[in-house]
Amino acid sequence: FFKASVLSVVAFWGWLTxxxxxxxxxxxxxxxxxxxxxxxxxxxxxILGSGWGAISFLxxxxxxxxxxxxxxxxxxxxxTPLLPSVPSGTIDVRSICDAVRTIARGTPxxxxxxxxxxxxxxxKARCIQLEHTSQRFSVGDAFINNHEPIRSTISYDYLVYxxxxxxxxxxxxxxPENASYLKESNDATAIRQKLFNSIEAARLLPIESAERARxxxxxxxxxxxxxxxxxxxxxxxxxxxxxxxIPDIEKELQVTLIEAMPNVxxxxxxxxxxxxxxxxxxxxxxxxxxxMVTKVDDRNVYCSLKNADGSKDDVxxxxxxxxxxxxxxxxxITKLLASKILxxxxxxxxxxxDDYLKLDGDDYIFxxxxxxxxxxxxxxQVAYQEGHxxxxxxNKLSKLDDYEFIQVKEPEKMEKYASKIERVKQGMLPFKYRxxxxxxxxxxxxxxxxxxxxSWSTVALGGSLTFLFWRTAYVSMLLGMKNKILxxxxxxxxxxxxxxxxxxx
Ligand code: FAD
Ligand code: NAI
Numbered sequence: 339f340f341k342a343s344v345l346s347v348v349a350f351w352g353w354l355t356x357x358x359x360x361x362x363x364x365x366x367x368x369x370x371x372x373x374x375x376x377x378x379x380x381x382x383x384x385i386l387g388s389g390w391g392a393i394s395f396l397x398x399x400x401x402x403x404x405x406x407x408x409x410x411x412x413x414x415x416x417x418t419p420l421l422p423s424v425p426s427g428t429i430d431v432r433s434i435c436d437a438v439r440t441i442a443r444g445t446p447x448x449x450x451x452x453x454x455x456x457x458x459x460x461x462k463a464r465c466i467q468l469e470h471t472s473q474r475f476s477v478g479d480a481f482i483n484n485h486e487p488i489r490s491t492i493s494y495d496y497l498v499y500x501x502x503x504x505x506x507x508x509x510x511x512x513x514p515e516n517a518s519y520l521k522e523s524n525d526a527t528a529i530r531q532k533l534f535n536s537i538e539a540a541r542l543l544p545i546e547s548a549e550r551a552r553x554x555x556x557x558x559x560x561x562x563x564x565x566x567x568x569x570x571x572x573x574x575x576x577x578x579x580x581x582x583x584i585p586d587i588e589k590e591l592q593v594t595l596i597e598a599m600p601n602v603x604x605x606x607x608x609x610x611x612x613x614x615x616x617x618x619x620x621x622x623x624x625x626x627x628x629x630m631v632t633k634v635d636d637r638n639v640y641c642s643l644k645n646a647d648g649s650k651d652d653v654x655x656x657x658x659x660x661x662x663x664x665x666x667x668x669x670x671i672t673k674l675l676a677s678k679i680l681x682x683x684x685x686x687x688x689x690x691x692d693d694y695l696k697l698d699g700d701d702y703i704f705x706x707x708x709x710x711x712x713x714x715x716x717x718x719q720v721a722y723q724e725g726h727x728x729x730x731x732x733n734k735l736s737k738l739d740d741y742e743f744i745q746v747k748e749p750e751k752m753e754k755y756a757s758k759i760e761r762v763k764q765g766m767l768p769f770k771y772r773x774x775x776x777x778x779x780x781x782x783x784x785x786x787x788x789x790x791x792x793s794w795s796t797v798a799l800g801g802s803l804t805f806l807f808w809r810t811a812y813v814s815m816l817l818g819m820k821n822k823i824l825x826x827x828x829x830x831x832x833x834x835x836x837x838x839x840x841x842x843x
Contacts, residue, residue, distance in 0.1 A: 383399075391502075408451050461703060516636050617784055775788055785805040
């Protein structure tokens with residue numbers, strides 16, 4: 339037993355060292371070129387975005403067969419499932435970011451990266467107008483410049499469009515000016531800073547003052563998984579750490595979750611919805627269901643409460659920190675692109691694609707992830723599977739293109755290659771999403787898991803064991819070894835020392 343244990347430890351550390359070495363010392367890449375080795379022209383693929391869809395596509399694409407350029411204003415991939423853990427300090431924001439250049443350098447063929455935002459696409463000319471604004475994604479005065487944005491144009495043979503979605507405010511007045519979102523890494527750090535500003539400001543005021551009570555209310559609007567996980571993480575922070583350093587804060591600092599529908603986590607199994615409600619009650623998270631936000635100002639959230647008898651009451655909820663988690667809307671660039679293609683005129687909630695993720699009405703644009711409207715939900719799981727599917731499709735497309743090229747060059751081999759072409763075509767099956775279940779953290783070391791095992795069974799799990807499963811699943815989903823190690827280290831640090839209580843994160 340002793341020998342076996344020693345061997346397993348040595349094997350584990352050997353494997354870990356090798357993985358870390360491989361990741362930090364990428365090998366040589368096949369450089370970009372106009373022609374492939376067989377003389378066929380290498381097609382240009384432009385990938386827009388550096389999120390789940392784009393990075394999943396890139397990680398499986400044979401980049402030696404195409405000239406690939408990835409364009410995104412965000413020069414890193416963000417592991418969104420752990421973003422709700424950032425404002426509370428459970429996870430350091432850098433632990434869930436992975437630089438695009440590192441990912442691009444790890445592929446077999448050279449991949450170029452451009453830090454820019456696509457501001458216009460011309461599907462007929464197959465070119466994209468890009469804009470670089472360093473101001474938009476920077477932090478701190480040192481990076482702010484007042485220069486004109488830098489613009490350039492890039493053309494493509496194929497465009498892989500994966501720009502995700504933005505936050506849906508439903509046009510509710512006051513949200514953009516007063517609420518934070520939870521979509522990007524800087525949103526998470528902004529929420530943390532606002533929370534601390536509110537706490538410290540409140541503590542200058544008399545205990546019984548209404549202003550102090552207002553500042554001490556952390557309000558989340560939207561009871562989807564984003565809102566639930568954020569409310570749960572902040573409540574944990576208060577109950578497990580802040581109360582050790584700020585006396586009686588757990589009695590004062592309230593967490594309120596507002597949801598327009600009768601239930602939170604509407605897409606989960608009813609048993610898990612009930613379980614979440616009970617856990618929130620036990621934890622002291624104020625859940626206000628059937629409460630629709632209609633207006634926001636700099637101090638209050640105005641809502642319409644639907645009573646059991648169908649009547650409605652106006653409710654005003656004061657807040658110190660406000661987060662809006664009301665779901666997804668299309669980005670302006672997606673709406674602009676849709677407006678240029680006849681077949682996309684009915685695409686209100688996202689781009690319309692066929693079973694191969696090709697845009698309806700355009701043969702050279704493929705779209706995936708949250709910017710599309712399909713029967714699948716807008717999740718990382720879907721975007722990830724679509725990315726892998728599309729990469730496989732493009733790998734096959736490159737083979738087809740080469741066979742057709744050889745057929746033209748060497749007509750005597752026509753028949754031999756015709757059968758090869760047929761075989762590749764037969765292997766190009768349409769995309770089929772395989773749902774592996776949904777997980778959500780609900781606080782006090784408990785999670786819910788709505789798992790589908792096979793087409794007939796659904797397993798609804800909740801509790802502390804599910805929490806361990808949740809953590810294991812998320813670590814395994816993290817793309818790089820560096821991020822896996824950093825995330826586990828963050829959890830160990832929190833278990834040993836508690837979460838950090840300084841305002842900076
Ligand atoms: P994103 O991952 O959003 O990537 C979009 C990319 O496009 C970004 O890099 C962006 O910078 C870039 N971009 C934007 N505009 C432009 C432009 N004009 N030009 C070029 N690039 C542009 N899903 C799950 O399945 N499980 C979870 O646990 C989960 N947790 C989540 C937690 C949070 C807090 C959030 C916000 C979402 C969560 N999701 C989860 C949903 C998941 O993150 C999304 O479904 C997924 O990110 C969609 O991938 P995407 O590639 O379409 O878009
Ligand atoms: P969502 O669309 O799932 O939920 C938004 C919620 O806001 C809804 O419940 C809606 O009823 C509510 N809402 C909208 N307008 C409102 C109003 N005026 N007043 C009060 N409530 C209002 O959005 P979310 O949570 O941001 O998730 C987006 C996508 O990302 C989803 O597909 C989700 O499944 C996925 N996601 C998955 C996670 C997980 O699996 N753990 C975590 C986070 C997101």
